[in-house]
Amino acid sequence: MYDFLIAPFLEFGFMQRALGGSLMLSLGACPVGVFLMLRRMSLTGDAMAHAILPGAAVGFLFFGLQIVPMTIGGLIAGVIVAMGAGAVSRFTVQKEDASMAAFYLISLALGVLMVSLRGSSVDLMHVLFGTVLALNNEALGLIAAISVITLITLVIFWRAIVAECLDPLFLRSVSGLGMPVHFIFLGLVVLNLVGGFQALGTLLSVGLMMLPAAAARFWSTRVEPMCVLAVLIGFGSCIAGLLLSYHAALPSGPAIILSAGFVYLVSTVFGTRGVINMRMRRHHHRTA
Amino acid sequence: MTDACLTFRDLTLGYNSHPAVHHLNGSVKAGSLTAVVGANGSGKSTLMKGIVGVLKPMAGSCSNVRNARIAYLPQQSELDRTFPARVVDLVSLGLWPRRGLLGRYSQQDRDEVSRALMAVGLKGFEKRPIDTLSGGQLQRALFARVLVQDAELILLDEPFNAVDAKTIGDLVQLIKRWHGESRTVMVVVHDLDLVREHFPETLLLARNPIAWGATKETLRPENLLRARRFDEAWHENAPWCEPDHGHTDGHAHAHDGHHHHEHGETHDFPDHESGPRAA
Numbered sequence: 001m002y003d004f005l006i007a008p009f010l011e012f013g014f015m016q017r018a019l020g021g022s023l024m025l026s027l028g029a030c031p032v033g034v035f036l037m038l039r040r041m042s043l044t045g046d047a048m049a050h051a052i053l054p055g056a057a058v059g060f061l062f063f064g065l066q067i068v069p070m071t072i073g074g075l076i077a078g079v080i081v082a083m084g085a086g087a088v089s090r091f092t093v094q095k096e097d098a099s100m101a102a103f104y105l106i107s108l109a110l111g112v113l114m115v116s117l118r119g120s121s122v123d124l125m126h127v128l129f130g131t132v133l134a135l136n137n138e139a140l141g142l143i144a145a146i147s148v149i150t151l152i153t154l155v156i157f158w159r160a161i162v163a164e165c166l167d168p169l170f171l172r173s174v175s176g177l178g179m180p181v182h183f184i185f186l187g188l189v190v191l192n193l194v195g196g197f198q199a200l201g202t203l204l205s206v207g208l209m210m211l212p213a214a215a216a217r218f219w220s221t222r223v224e225p226m227c228v229l230a231v232l233i234g235f236g237s238c239i240a241g242l243l244l245s246y247h248a249a250l251p252s253g254p255a256i257i258l259s260a261g262f263v264y265l266v267s268t269v270f271g272t273r274g275v276i277n278m279r280m281r282r283h284h285h286r287t288a
Numbered sequence: 289m290t291d292a293c294l295t296f297r298d299l300t301l302g303y304n305s306h307p308a309v310h311h312l313n314g315s316v317k318a319g320s321l322t323a324v325v326g327a328n329g330s331g332k333s334t335l336m337k338g339i340v341g342v343l344k345p346m347a348g349s350c351s352n353v354r355n356a357r358i359a360y361l362p363q364q365s366e367l368d369r370t371f372p373a374r375v376v377d378l379v380s381l382g383l384w385p386r387r388g389l390l391g392r393y394s395q396q397d398r399d400e401v402s403r404a405l406m407a408v409g410l411k412g413f414e415k416r417p418i419d420t421l422s423g424g425q426l427q428r429a430l431f432a433r434v435l436v437q438d439a440e441l442i443l444l445d446e447p448f449n450a451v452d453a454k455t456i457g458d459l460v461q462l463i464k465r466w467h468g469e470s471r472t473v474m475v476v477v478h479d480l481d482l483v484r485e486h487f488p489e490t491l492l493l494a495r496n497p498i499a500w501g502a503t504k505e506t507l508r509p510e511n512l513l514r515a516r517r518f519d520e521a522w523h524e525n526a527p528w529c530e531p532d533h534g535h536t537d538g539h540a541h542a543h544d545g546h547h548h549h550e551h552g553e554t555h556d557f558p559d560h561e562s563g564p565r566a567a
Contacts, residue, residue, distance in 0.1 A: 038371055160389055163381055166373055169366040173340050173358065174384045174437070221372050221417050 008246045014133050018242055021135045021199050022256060024143045025208060026234030028150030029192040031227040033213035036189060038165050038223070042210055044096070047104040048186075049193050049206040051081035053111030056202065061114055067139045067198050074197060078190030081107050086186055090179060130201030130253050133245075139198045146195035150188055157181055162223060200253040207257035208234060215264040218271025233263050293318040293356055293441055293472040294339060298348035300529075301331070301338040306522040307346065307529070308334040310496045318354065318440075319470035321463070323483040323503065326493035329520040332476045333363050335493070336445045339474075352441070356472065357385055359439035361430055363446045363476070369419050375429050376414040379404060382436030404435040409458060423450045431459055442466055444475045448482075460486050480507060494518030 009015050036045050055077025059069035081103045088103075089096035135143075154161070160181045163171040172178040189209075196205025212233035213226075220226040241256030248255075269275050292315035301309040309331035316322060324332045337343040338350050340360045352358070359382075367378075379401050383393060405411055408428040413421075421429065427447065434442060444463070448456050464486065466473050474491075477483050483490055483503060490506040492498040494515040499506040 038368075157389065159384075162373075162377075163384070165368060166371045166378065167365065167367045167381065169342070169362055170360075170381060170433075171384075172342055173360040173362075175388075177389065217372075222374070223372055226372065 004247070005243065008243065014135075015242065015246065017135045017140060018133050018199075018252060019238065021140050021143050022208075022238035022242065023235055024140075024147045025192070025196050025199060025205075026212070026231055026238055028147035028188075029196060029205075029209040030212045030216075030230035030234040031154055032150060032185075032188050032192050033209035033211075034216065034223070034227050034230050035161060035165060035185065037210065037213045037217065041096075042214070044100055045189060045193065045206040045209050047100050048078055048082060048189055049197075049202050050111075051104040051107040052078045052190070052193055052197060052202050054107050054114055055111075056197065057111045057114035061117065067136065067142065071142060071194050071198065074194045074202070075190060077107060077111075078194060079187065082186040082190050083183065086183055090182075129204060129251070130197055130199050133252050135199060143195050143199070146191050150192060153184065153188055157184060161185060200256065204253045204257050207260060208237070211257065211260035211264050212237065215260070215267040215271075218267040218274045221273070233260065237263060291318050292316065292353050293320075295351045295353055296348070297351070299338065299345055299350050300347040301334050301343055302346050305346075306526075307331075307495060309338065309493070310529075311348070312497050314497070314500055315353075316472060316474065318356075318472050319467075320472055320489055321467040321487055322474045322489045322491055323487035324474055324476045324491045324493065325478070325480065325483060325507075326498075326515055327518060327520065329495075330493045330515070330518060331495050332493055333445050336360065336362070336443050336474070336476065339441075339443060354440070356440035357437070358441045358443065359434045359437040360443045361434055361445060361447055363449070365430070367418075367426075367430075369421075369426070371418070373418050374414065375405070375410065375416050375418060375421070376401060378418055378429055379432045379436055382433035382438075385437055385439070401432075401436055404432040405429075407435060407462065408432045409455075424452055424455050427451055428455065428459070431462060435462070440471055442471055442473045444473070446476050446478070448477065448479070456482070480512075483507065 009019055033045065036042055052074040055073035055075065056070040057073070058077075059066070059071070059073030063069040081100075085096060085100040085103045088094055088099035092099075160171065160175070160177045164178060164181050164185075168178060171181075192209060193202070193205050196208055199205070200208060212230040215233050216226045216230040219229055237260035238256055240259040242252060244250060244259065245252035245255040267274060271277065294316040296312045296314055299309060299312040300307050308329070312335070324335065326332050334343065338345060339352075340358055380393065380397075382404070383397050383401070387393060387397065402411075402414070405413060408431050410425065410428055410432060413425070413429070418426065418429070427450070431447070434444070447459060451459065460482070463473055463475060475487070477487070484507060487503055489501065490503040491500045492506050492511055492515050495518060498515045499508075499511045
């Protein structure tokens with residue numbers, strides 16, 4: 001038992017780094033995912049993850065496979081796409097889903113173009129799927145900074161973010177914060193996706209954001225517990241995924257996301273608001 | 289005019305160059321209770337949006353003279369009923385003007401939220417998820433939020449839709465209570481009997497203001513008839529409304545350039561307190 005669960009993390013430095021990095025990532029990304037889900041923007045996360053690619057590619061083009069330039073590039077690309085899509089939806093009749101799709105597709109095509117200008121398909125795979133087992137100090141520092149920034153921002157703007165989800169028109173009628181909060185929130189999404197892409201790759205980093213959040217929805221009817229639960233599910237998925245990857249010699253990123261996916265599927269069936277409970281309750285009811 | 293709460297100066301509001309509220313002049317007295325009536329598309333909701341500021345004027349201005357705090361209950365709420373919130377969370381949003389982004393809710397605030405829920409007959413509903421409320425219950429919860437907001441100017445856009453008779457009675461009592469506390473209240477209503485019974489003042493809109501003043505005067509049959517004849521549709525080839533026509537007899541930013549003119553209506557109310565102009 002000890003050999004199976006704990007020894008890998010004690011014996012190998014790369015496993016410790018992978019664990020530390022992915023846990024910190026969960027801490028910031030999972031609550032952000034909860035709000036993405038509640039705002040029906042689950043797929044926006046996916047779109048944003050694609051949008052980050054050209055920025056990362058520019059960094060890669062000039063500096064090779066290095067974390068800092070690629071991250072900064074990804075951040076810039078993500079922010080441009082998020083702000084562009086957000087601005088189009090706020091100032092024109094077009095809804096955010098359409099403008100987001102337009103911007104991220106342009107961005108993705110640019111990214112693939114740039115990656116293919118230089119480098120082999122191995123590099124592309126690296127950018128797309130990440131390497132959580134090769135996190136260096138720079139990357140860990142970056143992830144730590146991102147999760148701290150995310151948590152602080154969430155605490156400060158919590159009430160506004162909840163109000164913006166629950167009743168945006170009300171927020172606009174009592175405060176000028178409506179639009180800034182929307183953009184701040186999109187900024188957090190980009191930040192956490194960029195933080196995740198070194199570890200999990202641009203495509204899978206959104207998995208650690210959305211799957212724990214989607215799973216937590218089946219267990220809670222309030223936002224605060226939902227966020228806590230999402231983080232815990234994220235933690236569990238990271239540990240399980242890393243162990244799975246270690247013992248079965250599987251790629252670590254997909255293993256983590258698949259663990260989260262497993263929790264999601266179990267939750268849909270057995271959660272307090274899952275299939276079984278909602279079906280069972282129909283057979284007996286109270287008088288009032 | 290020291291006792292004005294809102295002043296409209298040649299206010300025109302609309303969408304895509306078509307006016308929905310056309311050259312509205314006049315002022316809403318502080319502490320008054322005004323019903324806003326008119327047919328579908330006559331600009332009632334648009335006027336509300338203009339006052340709150342979510343819609344910017346195409347021309348003219350709408351000034352909140354005393355910088356009154358506004359509570360606004362929209363007709364089509366953008367409320368997300370699937371959001372995992374409890375009734376108490378929804379009503380507590382009304383504390384925003386006082387507590388803002390970071391202020392902590394005190395015990396006093398929480399008591400006030402409970403009192404508001406009690407006032408709308410939703411005692412014991414605090415912990416209920418909002419997606420389990422009926423339409424009428426949700427409307428009452430939103431009224432409770434307005435109560436908590438403690439605003440000086442209260443705008444209610446068709447608050448009685450899908451609400452049963454008993455609840456309408458309760459809500460009207462609340463509105464009268466606000467009136468008694470000398471808050472300024474404007475309510476969009478369709479039920480003219482209700483207006484006659486409970487609202488001292490009425491603004492009758494048909495894109496252009498038809499009449500504005502004491503309810504009995506405003507709701508005279510000839511005014512209602514004129515309001516009813518109003519053409520709801522937009523006309524793409526309607527002539528442009530020139531600024532210098534604004535105050536006299538001119539019409540329409542893309543106004544329906546035909547059968548309206550024959551009435552030669554006076555749609556300017558420089559100061560409606562001097563009495564309603566029932567054409």
